[in-house]
Amino acid sequence: xxxxxxxxxxxxxxxxxxxxxxxxxxxxxxxxxxxxxxxxxxxxxxxxxxxxxxxxxxxxxxxxxxxxxxxxxxxxxxxxxxxxxxxxxxxxxxxxxxxxxxxxxxxxxxxxxxxxxxxxxxxxxxxxxxxxxxxxxxxxxxxxxxxxxxxxxxxxxxxxxxxxxxxxxxxxxxxxxxxxxxxxxxxxxxxxxxxxxxxxxxxxxxxxxxxxxxxxxxxxxxxxxxxxxxxxxxxxxxxxxxxxxxxxxxxxxxxxxxxxxxxxxxxxxxxxxxxxxxxxxxxxxxxxxxxxxxxxxxxxxxxxxxxxxxxxxxxxxxxxxxxxxxxxxxxxxxxxxxxxxxxxxxxxxxxxxxxxxxxxxxxxxxxxxxxxxxxxxxxxxxxxxxxxxxxxxxxxxxxxxx
Amino acid sequence: xxxxxxxxxxxxxxxxxxxxxxxxxxxxxxxxxxxxxxxxxxxxxxxxxxxxxxxxxxxxxxxxxxxxxxxxxxxxxxxxxxxxxxxxxxxxxxxxxxxxxxxxxxxxxxxxxxxxxxxxxxxxxxxxxxxxxxxxxxxxxxxxxxxxxxxxxxxxxxxxxxxxxxxxxxxxxxxxxxxxxxxxxxxxxxxxxxxxxxxxxxxxxxxxxxxxxxxxxxxxxxxxxxxxxxxxxxxxxxxxxxxxxxxxxxxxxxxxxxxxxxxxxxxxxxxxxxxxxxxxxxxxxxxxxxxxxxxxxxxxxxxxxxxxxxxxxxxxxxxxxxxxxxxxxxxxxxxxxxxxxxxxxxxxxxxxxxxxxxxxxxxxxxxxxxxxxx
Numbered sequence: 170x171x172x173x174x175x176x177x178x179x180x181x182x183x184x185x186x187x188x189x190x191x192x193x194x195x196x197x198x199x200x201x202x203x204x205x206x207x208x209x210x211x212x213x214x215x216x217x218x219x220x221x222x223x224x225x226x227x228x229x230x231x232x233x234x235x236x237x238x239x240x241x242x243x244x245x246x247x248x249x250x251x252x253x254x255x256x257x258x259x260x261x262x263x264x265x266x267x268x269x270x271x272x273x274x275x276x277x278x279x280x281x282x283x284x285x286x287x288x289x290x291x292x293x294x295x296x297x298x299x300x301x302x303x304x305x306x307x308x309x310x311x312x313x314x315x316x317x318x319x320x321x322x323x324x325x326x327x328x329x330x331x332x333x334x335x336x337x338x339x340x341x342x343x344x345x346x347x348x349x350x351x352x353x354x355x356x357x358x359x360x361x362x363x364x365x366x367x368x369x370x371x372x373x374x375x376x377x378x379x380x381x382x383x384x385x386x387x388x389x390x391x392x393x394x395x396x397x398x399x400x401x402x403x404x405x406x407x408x409x410x411x412x413x414x415x416x417x418x419x420x421x422x423x424x425x426x427x428x429x430x431x432x433x434x435x436x437x438x439x440x441x442x443x444x445x446x447x448x449x450x451x452x453x454x455x456x457x458x459x460x461x462x463x464x465x466x467x468x469x470x471x472x473x474x475x476x477x478x479x480x481x482x483x484x485x486x487x488x489x490x491x492x493x494x495x496x497x498x499x500x501x502x503x504x505x506x507x508x509x510x511x512x513x514x515x516x517x518x519x520x521x522x523x524x525x526x527x528x529x530x531x532x533x534x535x536x537x538x539x540x541x542x543x544x545x546x547x548x549x550x551x552x553x554x555x556x557x558x559x560x561x562x563x564x565x566x567x568x569x570x571x
Numbered sequence: 572x573x574x575x576x577x578x579x580x581x582x583x584x585x586x587x588x589x590x591x592x593x594x595x596x597x598x599x600x601x602x603x604x605x606x607x608x609x610x611x612x613x614x615x616x617x618x619x620x621x622x623x624x625x626x627x628x629x630x631x632x633x634x635x636x637x638x639x640x641x642x643x644x645x646x647x648x649x650x651x652x653x654x655x656x657x658x659x660x661x662x663x664x665x666x667x668x669x670x671x672x673x674x675x676x677x678x679x680x681x682x683x684x685x686x687x688x689x690x691x692x693x694x695x696x697x698x699x700x701x702x703x704x705x706x707x708x709x710x711x712x713x714x715x716x717x718x719x720x721x722x723x724x725x726x727x728x729x730x731x732x733x734x735x736x737x738x739x740x741x742x743x744x745x746x747x748x749x750x751x752x753x754x755x756x757x758x759x760x761x762x763x764x765x766x767x768x769x770x771x772x773x774x775x776x777x778x779x780x781x782x783x784x785x786x787x788x789x790x791x792x793x794x795x796x797x798x799x800x801x802x803x804x805x806x807x808x809x810x811x812x813x814x815x816x817x818x819x820x821x822x823x824x825x826x827x828x829x830x831x832x833x834x835x836x837x838x839x840x841x842x843x844x845x846x847x848x849x850x851x852x853x854x855x856x857x858x859x860x861x862x863x864x865x866x867x868x869x870x871x872x873x874x875x876x877x878x879x880x881x882x883x884x885x886x887x888x889x890x891x892x893x894x895x896x897x898x899x900x901x902x903x904x905x906x907x908x909x910x911x912x913x914x915x916x917x918x919x920x921x922x923x924x925x926x927x928x929x930x931x932x933x934x935x936x937x938x939x940x941x942x943x944x945x
Contacts, residue, residue, distance in 0.1 A: 481574035488575035562847035
């Protein structure tokens, strides 16, 4: 405990001295640095802060030092996060490099692959995107058809990916390709890394119902990838793909789990604040509309118990128990909870949640409309709720095959 | 707050679960119900539970307890819930006895708490009144100064463990607020009428017709009864949540087993996606209820300022979850689930009774909101 507190003191002193003042109090998503060859961040200080932290291994605190990580334990990582939160600083770096392909390379990559890719991730030099879904391979991902044909020490790719998050601003893609069309569909898939900066790769943003374009379509026309960038062997990609999906679901669950919890621990419940303003209170300070009051409570309680379950799972893992099956519920419950939270926020704002743009609405109201629409995708992306329920039924409850 | 079980807690869970499995199969619950006996439980088995130390868990060493907390108590009540055991751990140990543990005088503890912990006597909590739903205000029971003590008049209903209890902790209105009073069974003017409940548990109506008690019958301070009762009910509620977890888990497990065994259209019905997804949602609700209950127990043990809100969260959650599981359990068992012959019916009855004990989900959502300042 003494060591941990000494570490906390060091972190605190260093952050107070070095973290750019302009980033303090900037916990919002828009101030988070995603890295890449052409960073999209609005503030140059974000890049500086990322590089400073990368020097100390703090962009990937628990990764081994030789790959640019901090070599820290989970307790120290938590201290680091707490100290960042104390100054209301954003994490120094985020993205699918840190959260998806990095952990996957640590698990499945060769020494050479780790050396080549991981440090570029921790320094924020390369931004990664995910090439999984295709127009005809959504929930049935294993039916993917993007072809990769061997030609010397390269693979030649032809086909189309869809729902590539931030594909238009990413540098490299981890992509699932079909390397053998003549075997059971899961047995002919290879997990490959490809540099997107080449003529055979074309990226087009997709406009969503929210009006935003966080996703793209990616077209491969004789695009080239190196054989040394095959992860875990040719036709062995399905195992890697599933392991990475586990990392993705953890990431998604963390995002939705903390959303309500953060509000609770650091001040007033956001739904309550909104309700007091838009719905009003009676003379005793209770929300006037009893039905909405109950809905606020349901979402607040569900968020509370979801966070308690996330913490229980983390405590069990820390205590050395096998990760319990309870982790399988995070994706489906966390995303559906977020949708209910967004719908509640709409209900609380009432007609003021109808604005699309222009006069008559506050910026926060306009943002609400869009974030509600965006949230409809939560239960589709990263494995639909229906697929998640199939997984729970099969793997946790061991119910018979359909 | 630490959710992972300690080695001692894991061992307690193992022994408690094994004990209940061995000594309380559902055939025992059925036999108790069919016997129609007023006590509705086995004093001999309760004595064995006391010998195991279960009744001593949540009390200070000075009171003859094991100085453990709610975190351990819910492990025991969960095991009891698995077997639907009606022994008065909840009604007496986690109910009336808690009032004495929190505010009893040394003399009160000597007379009532020590034998309760030993499993020799039981203490029932009498606070609920007909028409008062879950109110703790005791609007229909008065306590007037009389001689050197008090005179109590009024009526209590669904006093859990009330039939055959040795003493009652009765809430009554004083001039300056609520008071809790010890009223021994057999007191002059006290009539105890056993009630039959849907879940077959022990309960009674208490009629108090100018029952005279001494000054030393008051538990805690005159006028401090409402807060004390609130604290007692928090503890009782968390223990009940533990019991509900055990019950919903077994009802869910029985249903899963049935889905894997029952065939229609030449396949196991558990292979149908319509049922699989509902089973997965049941599983999610059980897991969240478990986290909520563990968090509430730990919050009380750690004297967390959020404890009361966390208790309401747990009770609302367990109420909704147990009813969901029980309803779905009957539905998924199909026709056999509607018969008295099948054991699943015991769970739907217990789920409802537990829901309505110490406040239902709506009551606790309202309480959570009030405690949270909206």
